[in-house]
Amino acid sequence: MSHCPELACAPPPSGPVVPVLVFPPDLVFRADQRSGPRQLLTLYNPTGAALRFRVLCTAPAKYTVFDAEGYVKPQSCIDIVIRHVAPIPSHYDVQDRFRIELSEEGAEGRVVGRKDITSVLRAPAYPLELQGLSDPTPHPGPSSWTAPPTARHLPEKSHSQLATSSFLLFLLTGIVSVAFLLLPLQEELGSQLPQILHVSLGQKLVAAYILGLLTMVFLRT
Secondary structure, rough: EEOOOEOOOOOOOOOOOOOOOEEOOEEEEEEOOOOOOOOEEEEEEEEOEEEEEEEEOOOEEEEEEEEOOEEEEEOEEEEEEEEOOOOOOHHHEEEEEEEEEEEEOOOOOOOOEEEEEEEEOOOOOOOOOOOOOOOHHHHHHHHOOOOOHHHHHHHHHHHHHHHHHHHHHHHHHHHHHHHHHHOOOOOOOOOOOHHHHOOOOHHHHHHHHHHHHHHHHHHHH
């Protein structure tokens, strides 16, 4: 975990440019997020070589980045957690910028790709259910009436079954997404797998995006 380095002007990368594939394309933080304003950024490396990444920011004092720099393996993705550490009213709706920079492996590696994404902190949104726990609407009938025991237990059973079904669905979706990321590309040669199991780059991007969304959901729970 470290503060994000400051983003400074830099010349464009020389030589071949590698596409910087990140999801989501912009970051929106909520000041009323239960676990603190944070977002998950998924970076995908579509090349056949390991690349070094670095995360820069125009306002480094406002953010903390878990693993602000490191390596991403060939045809693999990595999740970067970014936390907003100054969710104060003066920072609401102020747009900052992050830059994801990719370079060749090694201390003096050549920069091969850059991508800028915007970041903004939104003011708290207070849902009606958070404004009060009491229901002001009068209900007919004696207030001492209570539901039968079976009626009280039915919602608990339904919630348990729903939670189990949702977990299994998330697990299955995550396994399928990882499987797609591990399959070879259509233009990749020398693979022992049949051609029907080769996937396109677009399919891998969709799988990486879905995997990032699932990871974000688990981080928020």
